[in-house]
Amino acid sequence: MSxxxxxPVAVPIPQTSRVGRAGFAIGLxxxxxxxxxALLGNAIVSADPFTQDLNNRLxxxxxxxxxxxxxxxGTDQLGRDYLARLVYxxxxxxxxxxxxxxxxxxxxxxxxxxxxxxxxxVDDVVLFAITTRLSIPVVLVAxxxxxxxxxxxxxxVATLGLLLWDRFAVVARATTMQVRTLDYVNAAxxxxxxxxxxxxxxxxxxxxxxxxxxxTLEMALAILLEAALSFxxxxxxxxxxxxxxxxxxxxxxxxxxxxxxxxPGAALFVLVLGINLVGDGLRNLLGTERLR
Amino acid sequence: xxxxxxxxLFVTFGRTAAVRGASFRIEKGETHCLVGESGCGKSVTxxxxxxxxxxxGERRAKRMEFxxxxxxxxxxxxxxxxxxxxxxxxxxxxxTSLNPAFTVGSQMAEVLTRHKGGSRGAALERAIxxxxxxxxxxxxxxxxxxPHQLSGGLRQRVMIAMALMCDPELLVADEPTTALDVTVxxxxxxxxxxxxxxxxxxxxxxxxxxxxxxxxxxxxxxxYAGEVVESAPTSELFxxxxxxxxxxxxxxxxxxGKVQREKPLGSIPGVVPTIAPGFAGCAFRSRCSDADxxxxxxxxxxxxxxxHDYLCRLAPRDVAxxxxx
Numbered sequence: 345m346s347x348x349x350x351x352p353v354a355v356p357i358p359q360t361s362r363v364g365r366a367g368f369a370i371g372l373x374x375x376x377x378x379x380x381x382a383l384l385g386n387a388i389v390s391a392d393p394f395t396q397d398l399n400n401r402l403x404x405x406x407x408x409x410x411x412x413x414x415x416x417x418g419t420d421q422l423g424r425d426y427l428a429r430l431v432y433x434x435x436x437x438x439x440x441x442x443x444x445x446x447x448x449x450x451x452x453x454x455x456x457x458x459x460x461x462x463x464x465x466v467d468d469v470v471l472f473a474i475t476t477r478l479s480i481p482v483v484l485v486a487x488x489x490x491x492x493x494x495x496x497x498x499x500x501v502a503t504l505g506l507l508l509w510d511r512f513a514v515v516a517r518a519t520t521m522q523v524r525t526l527d528y529v530n531a532a533x534x535x536x537x538x539x540x541x542x543x544x545x546x547x548x549x550x551x552x553x554x555x556x557x558x559x560t561l562e563m564a565l566a567i568l569l570e571a572a573l574s575f576x577x578x579x580x581x582x583x584x585x586x587x588x589x590x591x592x593x594x595x596x597x598x599x600x601x602x603x604x605x606x607x608p609g610a611a612l613f614v615l616v617l618g619i620n621l622v623g624d625g626l627r628n629l630l631g632t633e634r635l636r
Numbered sequence: 637x638x639x640x641x642x643x644x645l646f647v648t649f650g651r652t653a654a655v656r657g658a659s660f661r662i663e664k665g666e667t668h669c670l671v672g673e674s675g676c677g678k679s680v681t682x683x684x685x686x687x688x689x690x691x692x693g694e695r696r697a698k699r700m701e702f703x704x705x706x707x708x709x710x711x712x713x714x715x716x717x718x719x720x721x722x723x724x725x726x727x728x729x730x731x732t733s734l735n736p737a738f739t740v741g742s743q744m745a746e747v748l749t750r751h752k753g754g755s756r757g758a759a760l761e762r763a764i765x766x767x768x769x770x771x772x773x774x775x776x777x778x779x780x781x782x783p784h785q786l787s788g789g790l791r792q793r794v795m796i797a798m799a800l801m802c803d804p805e806l807l808v809a810d811e812p813t814t815a816l817d818v819t820v821x822x823x824x825x826x827x828x829x830x831x832x833x834x835x836x837x838x839x840x841x842x843x844x845x846x847x848x849x850x851x852x853x854x855x856x857x858x859x860y861a862g863e864v865v866e867s868a869p870t871s872e873l874f875x876x877x878x879x880x881x882x883x884x885x886x887x888x889x890x891x892x893g894k895v896q897r898e899k900p901l902g903s904i905p906g907v908v909p910t911i912a913p914g915f916a917g918c919a920f921r922s923r924c925s926d927a928d929x930x931x932x933x934x935x936x937x938x939x940x941x942x943x944h945d946y947l948c949r950l951a952p953r954d955v956a957x958x959x960x961x
Contacts, residue, residue: 528736534808
């Protein structure tokens with residue numbers, strides 16, 4: 345007995361609006377460009393982001409009068425090339441965003457999956473941890489930690505990573521509870537799978553799409569928080585060119601040379617917008633489709 | 637020795653007694669059907685055997701042996717080694733019983749390497765062989781496909797092939813055809829019957845469909861409210877049903893030529909009651925037309941033949957008396 349081969353059908357493409365798809369594409373382009381700039385920037389931009397040139401301070405960017413050929417985006421108050429600093433700053437922002445997402449993701453996903461999977465006492469502990477974390481004001485604690493221990497890239501990542509895991513935990517816990525009772529998980533139990541196998545092969549891959557969406561949101565948040573901390577002088581220490589720090593350093597000159605804060609500000613806005621667009625697009629693309 | 641010997645199995649979920657003293661045996665190479673309405677404890681019985689009761693479920697039994705191994709005293713680890721290896725299970729919903737994140741081939745291979753070790757390549761070879769034997773055409777192509785690319789019937793075949801990866805002795809099939817349409821149902825049933833012969837499988841088939849029972853079962857246990865109310869070889873059960881519930885179930889099945897068109901099809905009023913521990917007497921009495929005061933007392937198990945017994949106060953009746961008036 346046999347049945348004829350059924351022609352495999354194409355995966356149905358989830359219906360999203362044209363605007364949504366365009367947003368996803370724009371987001372991907374923005375994030376891709378920033379990543380490319382961060383990786384390849386110093387190969388393209390010949391200027392050094394740290395070299396000062398006090399004779400050429402506050403040179404305006406190319407669309408204004410009095411511009412200089414060597415400095416496409418002008419120079420800052422110490423005569424450092426602004427394009428080089430912007431590109432170097434992208435590296436810092438992305439580094440902090442990615443490292444924070446990895447740290448907080450590890451903490452949050454572990455807690456959330458364990459709580460959602462085992463339930464009972466374990467879940468009580470996880471819920472208590474989430475509630476405790478939610479009652480801690482992130483910016484204040486970050487300020488306090490950095491103020492006490494001094495500023496530094498690693499410290500900012502560690503602080504944000506230890507503070508931003510709550511959404512990962514909430515989403516991982518809720519989706520794990522849903523997936524845990526699905527037929528294929530029961531089937532895996534019936535096929536003799538171990539608990540660790542169930543967690544790693546049955547649960548995690550099937551909640552990954554939801555976690556990816558949370559990851560993009562958290563990354564955008566971490567980048568903004570780093571900028572805020574750096575602006576307050578408690579994030580990345582000078583002379584490292586963080587975008588937040590560039591805004592802080594430029595704020596004294598903003599009346600006569602507004603581009604010194606406009607350029608890093610716009611870069612920050614565009615990057616965070618891009619990441620959020622990617623997150624939205626991911627949600628539409630994978631969203632609830634995989635949970636069934 | 638029976639392959640599976642369950643004696644007086646009890647399962648409780650808090651204040652609800654889901655299974656109350658169910659006993660049955662499955663011989664080697666036999667297909668044993670558990671029949672009953674929704675909520676009468678069939679699936680819970682199967683899960684209790686697998687040691688996979690949902691949270692809050694407790695099982696105890698006088699005896700529960702699989703091929704001479706006492707399942708009650710087995711450690712979790714030893715039980716996990718048995719599951720999918722010597723006892724396999726297939727489910728009602730083929731659409732959702734496969735992990736959507738991995739290809740069919742990798743899920744099948746995993747079962748074999750988990751229990752028997754060996755290389756992934758060898759496991760994939762075995763997967764191809766089994767997919768071929770369960771009637772999947774172009775198994776090499778299917779191997780690399782994801783579950784969402786397969787139809788319901790194909791997925792159920794994949795589930796069956798997956799269950800056979802480790803050459804199990806017992807296959808527990810929980811309503812394996814309920815979610816499939818009728819033509820595919822027939823294919824799957826024929827497949828199960830053929831595999832039983834070829835692999836020397838014993839099958840515990842859970843169903844509410846008496847048509848399936850008549851077709852594939854060697855022996856039937858009718859369950860009602862957690863009890864096995866009647867147990868008999870298939871032909872005898874259909875020829876001379878003794879328990880009023882079994883008779884009621886049979887009356888619900890339309891038989892062409894026998895059922896008069898103008899007469900309504902039989903039905904059993906009401907639903908299966910939820911039984912709390914400490915319940916005494918016949919659980920079917922509230923829906924039984926033959927019930928009287930004595931049904932509230934302990935009901936004896938009566939024999940209606942060498943291998944036919946039932947749980948009712950009524951004396952065994954032979955076929956002539958059973959013809960509906």
